[in-house]
Amino acid sequence: MKNTQRILCALGLIFSVSSVWAAAVKVELADVEIDKSYEAAKRGAETVMALCMSCHSLKYIRYKHLMDIGYSEDEVNAVRGANDMEAPLMAMMPPAGAKAAFGMVPPDLSLMAKARVGGALYVYTLMAGYYTDENDQVDNHAMPGTKMPDVFGYASLKGADRQAAEQKIHDVASFLHWTQDPKEKERHELGKYVLGYLVLLSILAYLLKKAVWARIKGRTHPWPDKH
Amino acid sequence: MKGVMAWIDERFPLSAIIRHELTDYPVPRNLNYWWNFGSLAGLMLVIQILTGLFLAMHYKADIGMAFDSIEHMMRDVNYGWLLRYIHSTGASAFFAVIFLHMGRTLYYGCYRKPRELMMWTGQILLLLVMGAAFMGYLLPWGQMSYWGATVITELFGALPVVGESIVILLRGDFVVGDATLTRFFVLHYLIPFLIAGLVVIHLVALHTVKSSNPEGVPQPEKDAIPFHPYYTLKDFLGVCIFLIIFLGLVFYSPSSFIMADNNVPADAMKTPPSIVPEWYFLPFYAILRAIPDTLSGVVAMGVATVIFAALPFLDRSRIPGGGRFRPVYRWSFAAFVLVVIALAWLGAQAAEEPYVTLSRILSVLYFAFFLTLPWVSRWEEKWLLQRGTLPKEVLDYMESEEKKANNGGQS
Numbered sequence: 001m002k003n004t005q006r007i008l009c010a011l012g013l014i015f016s017v018s019s020v021w022a023a024a025v026k027v028e029l030a031d032v033e034i035d036k037s038y039e040a041a042k043r044g045a046e047t048v049m050a051l052c053m054s055c056h057s058l059k060y061i062r063y064k065h066l067m068d069i070g071y072s073e074d075e076v077n078a079v080r081g082a083n084d085m086e087a088p089l090m091a092m093m094p095p096a097g098a099k100a101a102f103g104m105v106p107p108d109l110s111l112m113a114k115a116r117v118g119g120a121l122y123v124y125t126l127m128a129g130y131y132t133d134e135n136d137q138v139d140n141h142a143m144p145g146t147k148m149p150d151v152f153g154y155a156s157l158k159g160a161d162r163q164a165a166e167q168k169i170h171d172v173a174s175f176l177h178w179t180q181d182p183k184e185k186e187r188h189e190l191g192k193y194v195l196g197y198l199v200l201l202s203i204l205a206y207l208l209k210k211a212v213w214a215r216i217k218g219r220t221h222p223w224p225d226k227h
Numbered sequence: 228m229k230g231v232m233a234w235i236d237e238r239f240p241l242s243a244i245i246r247h248e249l250t251d252y253p254v255p256r257n258l259n260y261w262w263n264f265g266s267l268a269g270l271m272l273v274i275q276i277l278t279g280l281f282l283a284m285h286y287k288a289d290i291g292m293a294f295d296s297i298e299h300m301m302r303d304v305n306y307g308w309l310l311r312y313i314h315s316t317g318a319s320a321f322f323a324v325i326f327l328h329m330g331r332t333l334y335y336g337c338y339r340k341p342r343e344l345m346m347w348t349g350q351i352l353l354l355l356v357m358g359a360a361f362m363g364y365l366l367p368w369g370q371m372s373y374w375g376a377t378v379i380t381e382l383f384g385a386l387p388v389v390g391e392s393i394v395i396l397l398r399g400d401f402v403v404g405d406a407t408l409t410r411f412f413v414l415h416y417l418i419p420f421l422i423a424g425l426v427v428i429h430l431v432a433l434h435t436v437k438s439s440n441p442e443g444v445p446q447p448e449k450d451a452i453p454f455h456p457y458y459t460l461k462d463f464l465g466v467c468i469f470l471i472i473f474l475g476l477v478f479y480s481p482s483s484f485i486m487a488d489n490n491v492p493a494d495a496m497k498t499p500p501s502i503v504p505e506w507y508f509l510p511f512y513a514i515l516r517a518i519p520d521t522l523s524g525v526v527a528m529g530v531a532t533v534i535f536a537a538l539p540f541l542d543r544s545r546i547p548g549g550g551r552f553r554p555v556y557r558w559s560f561a562a563f564v565l566v567v568i569a570l571a572w573l574g575a576q577a578a579e580e581p582y583v584t585l586s587r588i589l590s591v592l593y594f595a596f597f598l599t600l601p602w603v604s605r606w607e608e609k610w611l612l613q614r615g616t617l618p619k620e621v622l623d624y625m626e627s628e629e630k631k632a633n634n635g636g637q638s
Contacts, residue, residue: 060298107491110298114482115490180490181482183301183308190309191478195471202467209460222256222452 027142029118030125035174036184038069044175045069047168049079049089051151052109055098058089060110061179069178102147113173113180120177127169130155248434253451254458255440261335262438263465264328269426270466271321276419278314282307286366288412290405293368294492312481318360319484320473322507325356329535334560336542336549337439343539345436348429350536352422357508357532359418362411364505365403369489374502376411377403382515385522402495443548444624501577509574510567514593516578517586527590534597541597544604545625546611552621555607563596 045066048058063080067073080087091098095105113120122142129141130150138155140146152165178184216222235241285304287296300307329349332338338346365376380397384390399406440446452458476484488499504512514531518524550557570589576582611617 060302065302111490114485115487117487181301181308187308187312187478191474194474194478198467198471198474202464202471205460205464205467209464212456212460216256216452216457221449223253223449226251226253226451226453 027118027122027125029121030128032121032124032170034120034124034177035170036177037174038178038185040171040174041069041178042071042175043168044171044173044178045071047172048109048175052172053089054092055102055106056109057091058110058179059108061089061182062086063089065182068182069175104147106148109176110179113176115180119180120173123176124169124173127152127172128154128166132156249455249459250453252434252454253448254438254454255446256450256452256457257440257442257446258438258458258461259441260461260465261327261331261441263462263469264324264331266462267324267465267469268321268328270469271317271324272419272422272426275314275317275321276423278310278317279416279419282310282314283416286412288366288409290368290408290493293366293408297367309477312477316473316477316481316484318363319505319507320476321356322360324469325353326507329353330564333535333538333563334549334557335439335441335551336443336547336556338535338538339542339547340539341436342432342439344432345429346539347536348425348432350533352425352429353535354532355418355422355425359415359422360505360507362415362418365408365411366415367489368408368493369486370491370493370497370499371486371489371502373403373493373495374499375504376407378502379504380407382521382525385525387522439548441548441551442620443546443551444620445547503575506571506575509572510570510593511574513570513574513586514590516574517583517590531590531593534594537597538600541600542604543601544608545628546608546617547621547624552617553604553607553611555603555610559596559600559603563593566592566596 062085063076063083064085066076066079071079076085083090091106093101093106098105113123116122118125126140126142129143130138130152131141132155133139138150140148140150152169154162154165154169157165181187232242236243282300285296285300285307287293297311300311302308304310332346332349361376361379365372380394380403383397384394386393395401397407398404399410484505486503486505503509511528511531515524515528518527544553544556546552550560566589570586570593573582573586573589
């Protein structure tokens with residue numbers, strides 16, 4: 001029994017820290033809770049489309065998908081301009097222009113909250129990580145030497161302005177959390193029913209197993225007709 | 228219904244098969260829950276094949292389309308996200324179940340005579356599952372997929388004379404690219420069916436020698452119970468509990484089994500800061516990296532994977548079973564499990580001190596478990612017989628086996 005327990009404990013450990021296997025550059029993540037509600041995602045979408053999409057695309061999200069986080073059809077029509085409902089969210093700056101300006105094409109943001117250790121919290125930490133160093137240059141704690149400009153002007157904001165920017169950044173993180181896995185809410189909902197069913201089934205399976213095995217309990221010759 | 232069965236039985240031995248393999252098939256009555264993992268492995272094979280089948284209907288094995296096709300499945304295909312997450316989490320669940328099944332086999336000595344062929348078919352099955360997993364991992368064409376495949380296929384270049392050619396044969400090109408992706412997809416689709424066939428052989432071998440049991444000593448025939456309904460129900464209960472854990476992870480934590488870097492499309496120009504395989508390969512990866520010479524590292528990794536097959540020969544003890552009556556073996560096995568877990572952790576660390584030295588020490592210990600077994604097992608047997616603490620049934624069994632061996636020699 002001791003060995004069984006030992007092995008099970010070790011296995012529990014492995015599974016609980018499995019996410020740590022992905023060794024990456026260590027970034028001190030901000031102490032903030034990501035709002036996973038669709039209201040926050042919608043607010044974030046507005047900021048992303050206004051600020052981020054000048055350089056970044058979100059090619060796995062199509063305009064029609066915005067209706068899943070609470071946009072009405074009219075609201076989507078208002079933001080998509082000449083693009084179709086089916087069209088993906090593409091950056092305004094063409095890739096060639098971006099490469100000339102920044103030296104690289106700004107990465108697509110659809111999966112950004114999944115592509116970094118820390119997820120949406122990393123995105124928040126990055127956007128709120130801008131600061132002015134001793135040479136009066138703007139740099140970033142999470143991505144030192146980054147070529148991405150401080151679009152919120154966060155490094156130079158103070159007081160109420162800084163709070164407002166933090167709220168906007170918080171919403172951007174919420175939106176990007178949605179874009180990396182739009183089916184998360186549905187998955188969690190369905191999961192409740194699946195696991196609930198399995199728990200009930202397990203109880204019944206256990207009772208049936210016990211009842212059938214009771215037939216041979218204590219009997220020294222459990223299968224007399226065979227032998 | 229009876230009429231239908233009779234019609235079939237005239238043309239196919241269906242009733243006879245059901246009787247012989249299920250309702251009339253004798254199993255020891257004292258099997259514990261460690262014996263459930265074989266059926267769970269079979270379940271995972273079926274789950275992976277079914278989800279894989281439907282994923283393959285939407286997947287595009289082309290380097291320009293692979294990553295996008297998976298996002299298409301995650302977002303547009305009805306319940307595509309569920310298929311994908313079951314399949315990706317399923318790979319980890321499959322290995323977890325296999326390792327536990329192997330642990331049972333090692334601890335209870337189920338590899339010993341007359342079950343050697345079961346051990347060897349099992350060993351080949353392990354290699355096939357590892358191959359399928361390795362190739363499947365390339366398919367999403369993420370950063371870790373690409374670079375992991377590059378690192379591992381590069382290793383074969385260390386083989387003398389044929390090394391370079393083998394690397395090109397594996398990749399289909401000088402570098403990992405479209406040719407690699409296409410052939411890995413084909414082989415990833417094929418191997419599970421080879422696995423299924425070998426599982427059938429594994430089960431035929433099992434039904435020939437019948438299950439071992441926790442006591443190690445073959446139980447009296449009159450104590451056997453039919454597989455159906457006793458073990459069908461027990462296995463079903465095991466499946467239900469397993470599914471709670473497995474589907475719990477699928478629905479509530481599937482991303483923890485997909486490395487962050489693999490959500491970035493593969494970029495041949497950008498090497499990730501740390502290239503790490505999935506957790507189930509980590510112990511072997513640690514052994515590979517522990518040895519500075521590439522070829523020796525590859526050989527050591529290979530041997531570490533297949534050395535289990537040698538166990539029927541390495542274990543020289545005549546005391547039946549595994550750890551049940553053998554305290555030295557029991558503790559060696561426990562130490563072995565800890566060594567494997569520690570190697571797994573080390574495999575994920577950067578290749579620097581003190582991890583390198585630790586990996587070397589633990590790799591030696593890993594092989595030591597197997598290579599010291601011939602002497603340790605014989606010494607332990609002598610010591611236990613001297614101590615006189617072995618139960619009568621064990622001594623009786625050893626005596627009867629001795630008699631059988633002597634009689635066989637004489638005639």
